[in-house]
Amino acid sequence: MIGAVILAADVNVAQNVGFGIIAFMMIFSALAVVSTKNVVHAALWLVLVLAGAAAQYILAAAEFVAVSQVMVYIGAVMVLFLFGIMLTRARLGSEDGLNNPSWWIGIPVAVVLFGLLGYAVLDAVEDGVIAEAPLAGANNEATVEIADRVLFQYLAPFFGMTFVLLAAAIGAIVLARKD
């Protein structure tokens, strides 16, 4: 099925090859995140997953989301994670006891969940082909469209989100300060 669709005329082969390489890198890094015995290494593997996601967004013509992903996740969230690791005095080398005693329960849960999700996805979209993403013009219409929607149609959720961020910042300060 997949081979036949890749040979179809309306599928961009280079785009699919790029997608495959990045997807393989992301899955490998994600497995390393949940299996490494070193907390700092897990954080650095997570950077690869997040960078791969940003690359996939660019492939999907979502440049603004890709740049936001790089700035927010790789820039801010990873620094938070590394500070969290350092402040909880994790050992810099590998350490035991990062997994629960009954960690193996996660394997059947993940496999069954993937079976269900994969069945649902293949059942829903079959071999549907996504149309080639339109190239952005000089005015970058895609980003203009996002701005229009955020500041018009989704203005109320946007304000709600700003209050959530404010509350989270204040809450983090209150929780983490020493009295």
Place this chain on the structure above:
Amino acid sequence: MLAANFLLLAAVLFCIGVYGVIARRNAVMVLMSIELILNAVNLNLIAFGLMNNDADGQVFALFVIAIAAAEVGVGLAMVLLIYRNRRSISLDELSELKG
């Protein structure tokens, strides 16, 4: 591009994240696994936006990124507080609420 490609990649990442949440004991590692799950959801939103040729998917993905940043900030502050009180961030030792 195949529609199923994006959705299957997101499903794989989601399942790896779920495995991490179940298997890990270190609180920081559990937060990292939650990040994997949120990224899988973002990939799905972008793919749906591309399938429908609509910018709503990207708008929702931006909202999810903002909420994830807030979640990590509060979550790591709580982990620091737990570490300060107990000198340990093993989640299976936090059983005070167990009946």
